[in-house]
Amino acid sequence: MVQAKDPFVSFKGVQKSYDGETLVVKNLNLDIASGEFLTMLGPSGSGKTTCLMMLAGFETATHGDIELGGSPINNIPPHKRGIGMVFQNYALFPHMTVGENLAFPLxxxxVPKAEVEEKVRSVLDMVQMNAFIDRKPAQLSGGQQQRIALARALVFSPELVLMDEPLGALDKQLREHMQYEIKHIHENLGVTVVYVTHDQSEALTMSNRIAVFDDGVIQQLADPVTLYEKPENSFVAQFIGENNQMVGTVKSVSKGIATINLDSGAEVKALAVNISGVGSRTTLSVRPERCVVLTKKSATVSRLDAKIEELIYLGDHIRCRMNVAGDDQFIMKVPNTSGQLGLEIGASLQIGWQNNDCRALDFKELV
Amino acid sequence: MVDSQTVLSGPITAADGTPLKKKLAQALFRSRVRAVSLVVPLLAFVLASFVIPIFALMWQGVYNDRFSTYTPNLSDQLSKWDGLGEPDEDLFVALVADLKKARKDRTIGRIATRVNQEYPGTRSLFTSTARKAKKLKAPFKESVIKTNKKWANIEVWRAMKITSQDLTPSFYATALDGRYTVDKGFVKQNENRQIYVKLFWRTFMISATVMALCLLLGYPVAYLLATLPLRSSNLLMIMVLLPFWTSLLVRTTAWIAILQSQGVINDLMVAMGITADDSRFSLIYNMTGTIIAMTHILLPFMILPLYSVMKTIPPSYMRAARSLGATPTMAFIKVYVPQTIPGVGAGGLLVFILAIGYYITPALVGGQDGQLISNMIAYHMQKSLNWSLAAALGGILLAGVLLLYWIYDRVIGIDNMKLG
Structure with a gap:
C-alpha cells in the first residue's frame, strides 16, 4: 500500500463491530495526505460507510486509533472535530432557508454577523446558487439541494470534508456534471476529501486514490489508473470496470509470465500477479477492450477458439458476446473500424491477448 | 402572444368534436359516482348524529317557546306592553285566564320553571296563584296582587316579558354571568351569582395545564419511541397504548385508589416520614386530582402524533447539525425540535380540545374546585333541566374551540398538522 509521507488523516489498526460477534471493519490501516481526494469504494456492507462514520465521530472504533492532523480524535465528539460532511440525503434542515442552512455552522x-453574510454569499457564488438564498430546501431540485449541501459542508472552511454517496439520488446526467463540479471545487480549495461511493465510474472520475473495500478489508489502495490497469486480486479486477474471468491451473512461471492450463483444456499465458506457485489454481482476468481477434499471422502466444453469440452495435465499438473456453459470457469490445464489420453471429474465430494484458490473480470460484 | 393564441384556437375539442372539458367530465362521472357512494353512509351518519344535533343545540340556546306555548293570552298582552310603565288590567286578565287553563292542563309547573330560570324565586308565586285563580274576581289587578304582593313588583313582569319572547339572548347572557333585561339590555349578574365565566376560565386553565404536562411528559417518550431499536420501542409502544385498552372508568377509579388520603401515595409518604399521619396531602377531589388523572388519560393523544412526526425525521439531520459544529443540545433545539412542531401542534390541539370538554374524570375526581364547564352543562341537562342554558354554555365552548382552531391555523397552519 502507498503510504502518504505526512498523513493528515490516519486509521491505525482500526476495528469495528456492532454486535460483538462479527467485525464490520477488520484491522484498517489507511493514511490520507493533506489535500488528497480519497474515495472509499465498495459494495454495500463492505464497511466503507462505517469507516466514514468513525472518522466523522458518529461511530466509535471498537479498537485502534484514528488520527487527524497528528492527534488522536477517538474521544473528541463530532461537533468539535471541525469536519465538513455531505450526507446521502443532503440533510438540509427543512425548516430553514438556504441562507439559514448555510449560516448555521457559522x-x-x-462568527460575527457581517462575516457570516459575506461567507454565505461567497460560498453560494462558488456553487452558483446566489439567487436561491431565500428558498426552502423543499423548493429546490435534487441537484440544487446537492449544491447547497456541499456549500454548507464547506462554508466554515473545514480542512477535511467527508461525503457519503452524495450523488446517489441524482439522475445520471446530473451526477456526471456534479462529479466534475466537486472535483473542481476540491482542486480550487485544496481541502482533503474522503468520498464514499459504490459507483466505480464516480470513483475513477474524481479520486486521487481509491481504496476498494470488501468484507471489511481494503482490497487495494491505488490511483485510478493503477487500479484499473493493475488490479491486485480478482475482487478488484471484477469490481472495477468490465472484466472477463477464466479459471485454470498454473503450469509454469518464467520471467513473471505464467503459463496456465485452462479448465477447458487450452493453454494460455498471463502476467503472474497474485499466484501461489506452480500447480496452484488461479483466476485469469482480461479486459474486454484488450482482447483482439487474431488472424493466422498474429504473433500472440495465447490463442483461444471463440464463437460469436451476440453482437451489440454501440457506435464507437461493437460489443461482442462470445463463447470462449466453455464460457458463453465472454465479452470483447471490437473497435468500429471498417475491416471488422464482417463479424456475424455464429461465426467462429480465434482471439488472444498480449501477455501483459491478462493477469493471473488469486483463485476465486466463478459465480 | 400565448393569450392571443388560445383565443384564436377557441375551446379545445376531443377527437369526436365534443368540447374536451365536457368529455373529461363524462369520463370522470362514473368514478365520481362510485367515490360518492362510498362516502354516503358515513356522511349520513355524521349528518344525523353530529351536524343536526349541533345545530339543534345551537338553536336551543337562543330559542325557547315554553312560556309562550302555555300562556298564549298573556304572551300576546306582554308583547304589547312596553315593559316600562305599570302593568295594566289587560295583563292581569290574561294572566288569570292563562293560569286557570294551565292549572287545568297541569302545565303550570313548566311555566313556573321557565320564569324561575329568568327570575329566581318566583316558582311558588305562580303555582300558588294558579291554585287560587278560579276564585279570583275582577278587577283582577287588585285581586291578584292581594293573593301575593309580589305581583306588584314590575321586575316579575319584566322577567315574564323576556321569557315570552321565543327568540332570546337571555340564555347566552346567563351563560356569560349576565342578564338580559327589558329596560337596560344586558347587565352584569350580581357578584355572588357569577359562576360561569370563572368556570370557563378554570376549564381553560386546567386544559392548558394538562396540555403542557402532556407535552412535557410525552415528548421524551415519543422521542424514545422513535429512536429506540424496534424491539424495545414495540414494548414501549404497548405501554403507551395500554391505557387505551383499559376502560376510562377503571383508570379514573384507579387514580382514586392511588391518590385518596388513605391511598397508596399518602400511605407511602407517611411511612417514609415525609408527612404526618394527620396532615396527609389532599391529592384528589380537587383540582390537583383532576389535572393528574386527565394528564394520564390524555397522554397517548399527545404521544402518538409526536411519535408519528418524529419517526419521519431521519437521524442524519442531527448528525448533520453536529458535524457542522453544533453541540448535542444545540442541535436538538435548533434542528430537531423545530421539525417536531407539526406533531406538537397536533398533539397539543388534540389534548386541549379533548380536555376542554372532559366530563367523567372531573366528575369523579374533581371534587368542588376540580369541576369543569362540561360538568355544569351536564348539570343543566340532567338536574336543572334548563336545556337552553346548557345549549348556550355548549355553544360558547364550541365557539371557544373554533377560535382556538382559527388561532392555531393562523400561527402554525392546519396543513402543517400531522395526526399520524
Whole structure:
C-alpha cells in the first residue's frame, strides 16, 4: 500500500463491530495526505460507510486509533472535530432557508454577523446558487439541494470534508456534471476529501486514490489508473470496470509470465500477479477492450477458439458476446473500424491477448 | 402572444368534436359516482348524529317557546306592553285566564320553571296563584296582587316579558354571568351569582395545564419511541397504548385508589416520614386530582402524533447539525425540535380540545374546585333541566374551540398538522 509521507488523516489498526460477534471493519490501516481526494469504494456492507462514520465521530472504533492532523480524535465528539460532511440525503434542515442552512455552522461558531453574510454569499457564488438564498430546501431540485449541501459542508472552511454517496439520488446526467463540479471545487480549495461511493465510474472520475473495500478489508489502495490497469486480486479486477474471468491451473512461471492450463483444456499465458506457485489454481482476468481477434499471422502466444453469440452495435465499438473456453459470457469490445464489420453471429474465430494484458490473480470460484 | 393564441384556437375539442372539458367530465362521472357512494353512509351518519344535533343545540340556546306555548293570552298582552310603565288590567286578565287553563292542563309547573330560570324565586308565586285563580274576581289587578304582593313588583313582569319572547339572548347572557333585561339590555349578574365565566376560565386553565404536562411528559417518550431499536420501542409502544385498552372508568377509579388520603401515595409518604399521619396531602377531589388523572388519560393523544412526526425525521439531520459544529443540545433545539412542531401542534390541539370538554374524570375526581364547564352543562341537562342554558354554555365552548382552531391555523397552519 502507498503510504502518504505526512498523513493528515490516519486509521491505525482500526476495528469495528456492532454486535460483538462479527467485525464490520477488520484491522484498517489507511493514511490520507493533506489535500488528497480519497474515495472509499465498495459494495454495500463492505464497511466503507462505517469507516466514514468513525472518522466523522458518529461511530466509535471498537479498537485502534484514528488520527487527524497528528492527534488522536477517538474521544473528541463530532461537533468539535471541525469536519465538513455531505450526507446521502443532503440533510438540509427543512425548516430553514438556504441562507439559514448555510449560516448555521457559522452561527454555532459565533462568527460575527457581517462575516457570516459575506461567507454565505461567497460560498453560494462558488456553487452558483446566489439567487436561491431565500428558498426552502423543499423548493429546490435534487441537484440544487446537492449544491447547497456541499456549500454548507464547506462554508466554515473545514480542512477535511467527508461525503457519503452524495450523488446517489441524482439522475445520471446530473451526477456526471456534479462529479466534475466537486472535483473542481476540491482542486480550487485544496481541502482533503474522503468520498464514499459504490459507483466505480464516480470513483475513477474524481479520486486521487481509491481504496476498494470488501468484507471489511481494503482490497487495494491505488490511483485510478493503477487500479484499473493493475488490479491486485480478482475482487478488484471484477469490481472495477468490465472484466472477463477464466479459471485454470498454473503450469509454469518464467520471467513473471505464467503459463496456465485452462479448465477447458487450452493453454494460455498471463502476467503472474497474485499466484501461489506452480500447480496452484488461479483466476485469469482480461479486459474486454484488450482482447483482439487474431488472424493466422498474429504473433500472440495465447490463442483461444471463440464463437460469436451476440453482437451489440454501440457506435464507437461493437460489443461482442462470445463463447470462449466453455464460457458463453465472454465479452470483447471490437473497435468500429471498417475491416471488422464482417463479424456475424455464429461465426467462429480465434482471439488472444498480449501477455501483459491478462493477469493471473488469486483463485476465486466463478459465480 | 400565448393569450392571443388560445383565443384564436377557441375551446379545445376531443377527437369526436365534443368540447374536451365536457368529455373529461363524462369520463370522470362514473368514478365520481362510485367515490360518492362510498362516502354516503358515513356522511349520513355524521349528518344525523353530529351536524343536526349541533345545530339543534345551537338553536336551543337562543330559542325557547315554553312560556309562550302555555300562556298564549298573556304572551300576546306582554308583547304589547312596553315593559316600562305599570302593568295594566289587560295583563292581569290574561294572566288569570292563562293560569286557570294551565292549572287545568297541569302545565303550570313548566311555566313556573321557565320564569324561575329568568327570575329566581318566583316558582311558588305562580303555582300558588294558579291554585287560587278560579276564585279570583275582577278587577283582577287588585285581586291578584292581594293573593301575593309580589305581583306588584314590575321586575316579575319584566322577567315574564323576556321569557315570552321565543327568540332570546337571555340564555347566552346567563351563560356569560349576565342578564338580559327589558329596560337596560344586558347587565352584569350580581357578584355572588357569577359562576360561569370563572368556570370557563378554570376549564381553560386546567386544559392548558394538562396540555403542557402532556407535552412535557410525552415528548421524551415519543422521542424514545422513535429512536429506540424496534424491539424495545414495540414494548414501549404497548405501554403507551395500554391505557387505551383499559376502560376510562377503571383508570379514573384507579387514580382514586392511588391518590385518596388513605391511598397508596399518602400511605407511602407517611411511612417514609415525609408527612404526618394527620396532615396527609389532599391529592384528589380537587383540582390537583383532576389535572393528574386527565394528564394520564390524555397522554397517548399527545404521544402518538409526536411519535408519528418524529419517526419521519431521519437521524442524519442531527448528525448533520453536529458535524457542522453544533453541540448535542444545540442541535436538538435548533434542528430537531423545530421539525417536531407539526406533531406538537397536533398533539397539543388534540389534548386541549379533548380536555376542554372532559366530563367523567372531573366528575369523579374533581371534587368542588376540580369541576369543569362540561360538568355544569351536564348539570343543566340532567338536574336543572334548563336545556337552553346548557345549549348556550355548549355553544360558547364550541365557539371557544373554533377560535382556538382559527388561532392555531393562523400561527402554525392546519396543513402543517400531522395526526399520524
Amino acid at each position: 452561527n454555532v461558531r459565533k
